[in-house]
Amino acid sequence: MEQTPEYVIEMLHITKEFPGIKANDDITLQLRKGEIHALLGENGAGKSTLMSVLFGLYQPEQGEIRKDGRPVKIESPNDATALHIGMVHQHFKLIEVFTVLDNIILGAEDTKMGFLQKKNARAKVAALSEQYGLHVDLDAKVEDITVGMQQRTEILKMLYRDNEILIFDEPTAVLTPQEIEELMQIMKNLAAEGKSILFISHKLNEIMEVSDRVTVLRKGKYVGTIDTASTTKEELSRMMVGRPVQLVVDKAPAQPKEAVLTVEGLTVPSKVHKNDAVKNVSFTAHAGEIVCIAGIDGNGQTEFVHALTGLEKASAGRIELCGHDITHQSIRARSQTGMSHIPEDRHKHGLVLDFTLEQNMVLQRYYEPRFQNHGFIRFGEVRSYAEGLIEQYDVRSGQGPVTVARSMSGGNQQKAIVAREIDRDLPLIVAVQPTRGLDVGAIEYIHSQLVAQRDAGKAVLLVSLELDEVMNLSDRILVMYEGEIVGELDPKKTTVEELGLYMAGAKRQGKERESA
């Protein structure tokens, strides 16, 4: 009388608490066999926690997990693997110095007297990659292959373990539009072969395209589950945020004035390989406009920004800021000439995490006469300045100016950096991925701040990987591919698809740029 249960995996009324926060509060998620089920929510909505519970990394305080209708206990990743649950993590869990094959077999190795036997494994992986169209070089080291291939390695890891339930955690964040297209196809293939897929994302376009059903979480709570076919993007975003969201940034047309930043023929050597990371880049940014450098991660944007701000040396080219040649100036001299910089990595460059908030607020200007007297810090002045910024930019923290930066949330850390950099009131703002990892509210806020700065006559140089951000925020788009500017686009006249072609190197403008 065995009857196939409707769901392969059910997570019923899951509650998971961390000290001081309920990350999951009575959440229910039911996955049908062979479906692609999207899990939608903002950063901090509890998606990752829920998946960690399913994967055995956390134990829930309440609730039950069922596999094929039967209750199961998942206490470690080993239990999850035994139940044929596999996961592609957002940050790949790969050993960079191992080969693809070693990465796939790690933890599930065939051995003879303890010695590795890779022959059968190699054959099995080869068969799987044939079956699902997942092409990888098994003997290449992971550090040498593209992000797309690394992701395929992760998928093969799951298939090698005969997993039936596949979890994809924000899989598209690092891919090009074309690679995303491919991934969607792979996911559909997998589902067609009977695999059940959980697809975690906050990108509405992708969810609409690929999923059968959607479960929405908000602030750790369950909002609802609906069929994708019967809903709209607007509906989903309302469910996700809890209020109607403006998907488009509201801004007046730009009114560019004089040139603030002129870059001519900038070339930067790579630290990893022998070629140049940035090749002969030239452009001008004017006061009163937002110029965006778009591109897929790793196409020279980081090196370009480092050379522009002085963190790295350029090997050729010229940089002019407000009429001054700053090509060979120090970081501080550039900053004093008129450049503020919201860095890409807030933990590496943006903040001294072990310093207090107030100490971080004066990181760029502690040496100004306002904050020091003959080399002695004027603590009172620092305190009142920090309090002012905290108030004005609504930076929330446990203990105000004396909060240690490390203990603040990512959004508030970023707000603090934005506050610090904007308040310096300089003609050029270099903003690199200013909204990475932030929730919708914080993104809206930072976008509006950048537009306000533009309207106040600043030049804003935005470097972004997010297509939506590029299209919505910028007045002019420069696409960077393999270190070169391959196209200049007007966001009002172009489409996401066209932008994607430029970003993937499939299309480029003007032969005159190929002098390098």
Added chain:
Amino acid sequence: MSFLIRQTLIYAVPLMIVALAGVFAERSGVINLALEGIMIFGAFVGVLFVRLVQQWGWFDAAKEMNNWVALQGFLLLTMVVAAILGAAFSLLLAFAAINLKADQTIGGTALNLMAPALVLFLIRLIANQNTLQMATGDSASWFMIKKTMFGFDKKAKLGFFGSTFLDKVYLTTYICILVFIILSIILYKTRFGLRLRSCGENPQAADSLGINVVKMRYAGVTISGALAGMGGFVYALTTANCASTGDVAGFGFLALAVMIFGNWKPLNIAGAALLFGLFKCIAAAYASIDINGDGVFLLANIGLNANFYRLLPYLITLIVLAFTSKSSRAPKAEGIPYDKGQR
């Protein structure tokens, strides 16, 4: 020439084995700065064991009868004892670094301070002086392999190979080389090795695949301790005439440098150890090295101060580090305590 090779090996072998000790710890993700201390401890334990067994008289009979098989077996046993206690001592580091997520540099430094202190405290109580020696005889007369053991006459000529590798050598040299080879194979060809290395590169990934990171790191540190303890005894036996003084003259740190220079890879480490062994050998015996056998002591005749040769290995280490640091690639997760919650 064969004297030079023999002497070089005497310094190179402990360096090599202790550098491999560093590899096992660091490849599992724990920086073992305590190699020096563990060597000191292993040397003390080994010498004490030799001394005690001598005092119990068990092996004097073998010595009397020139039963060199028993004597070499006894030597092997001592190596094992030093390895076991070295491993036990290293558990202090493992506990601090893995369970308590302590600062590994400070933890290692603590062990480096603890070993000589404890050892000297005990030596002073046992021997009433600052050196612990064998109860009778010296290491050469007890443990050295000589050509007479193979039935050759005292005056027989063995040729270059024989006189270099079969006469006036210690068995420990060959045991260490053997252990080095076996462990290198284990590191690269077995499931255990693959998993151990994964913990030093990306413990989060290893954990997500069901590998017990804590267990692997304990294994790495324990193996490291065993090798360093054994290396310490071998050092004391072959270079210090089987005496323990609470000191191995920075040898453990040189081994760390050899490890970095060898880029955490056994084959490169073996090469680096030979190079460093040569310099150590020159420093220790420059006055009696006769390179081409013509009776001219070239290095001694240059007339440089002895202290110059003594500081040479350290200076060269620095220079080598300066040139190789850019291309060296440490295990990515070394020194970072693994925290399950931090995914």
Added chain:
Amino acid sequence: MKEKTPLLQRDGTRSVLASLISILIGLAAGAVVVFLVGLFNKSMSVKSAWEGIRLIFLGLFSTGRSASGSLSFGFNPVTFGNMLFRATPLILTGLSVAVAYKTGLFNIGAPGQYLAGTAATLFIALEIPSSVVPAWLIWILAFLGGMAAGALWGAIPGMLKAFLNINEVLACIMTNWISANLVTWMFDVSNLKNTVENTKTAYIYKTSFNGVQTPKMLLDKIFPGSQVNGGIIIAILLAILMYIVFTKTTFGYELKACGANRHAAKYAGIKDRRSIVLSMAIAGAMAGAGASLYWLAGNTEFYWSTYQSLPATGFNGIPVALLAVCNPIAVIFTGMFMSMLDIAGQQLTALTAYNEYITDVIISVIVYLSAFSLVIKLWLGGKAKKKAGSGPDANAEDPAPAVKTAANGKEAGE
């Protein structure tokens, strides 16, 4: 924060408590070792173990043995003065390790810097004839020379770290041994070997031989018969100076920013390489000053054939700094504590069958514990919270909100 934080929940209080716990456990470990040895060693007795244990804890107050043969204790100005004298170099090597640590560097090179300072000081103090140059001027030159030599020796690993990214620990260890050999070499070929007193081999002249020695600054009146001199006052002044530099000035802000996050400091326009070299140079200068003050006392003799050993005073800077949680003011006290241990070790050697190495065991246990002092502090924090929770003014802030936001941060970074 104007409101009063409960005493036990303050970070500073917890640091002090954690250090005190480390000290107690360290002393207890020493006592256990002594007890075990007394128990198992046939030539010793449990009674001698008890004597040893008492000396470990109360060595500073030891006054020898009474007529009846039992240990006697009391205030002894000579021991006290000597304690202060020996604390002088310890405070300075402690400062050396502490200021480097504050800037993110683990300065295990203090022994080498100490030796460099020793060599420079002794050469200047003995080679400039006091018949030509006034002794007080020679003293100043020797002191500054010692600091400069230490600074130079510290700057070397600093430069290797800053420009070639060589781990400073390894570089420091190598420079230590190079220093030991170099110093031996220099004295070996010098004419400063003490040949007047034939009973001594391999010693250098006392600086008083050239009429150069640190003024007593009246301290000999307070502790008559001891070695104490004005050096301890200079050490305390230097500690206060370091405290001011590191907490009140923009220079200290730069060094600390660079230590806490080199990348962020660079981003903010701070010259990161210069900061690292300067940090190590300052650290080296402190160790060099420690050596200067010790050898300029005029009543100390340097054993010059030091190529096989490094000065313990240098290494003991590590526990001094760690116990003080790298606070320069606290270093003054932990330096004195370490010096007390030193005295206890001497008493142990003089009065019992045990020896001074037990104090090194205690020190190493303390260093071991400070490797995870954070765990001890967190544990103390947990205790305090429980206690405060039962009281009327339950935990108003600290540390619950911090933990909460930290969890938020982790979530947001998912």
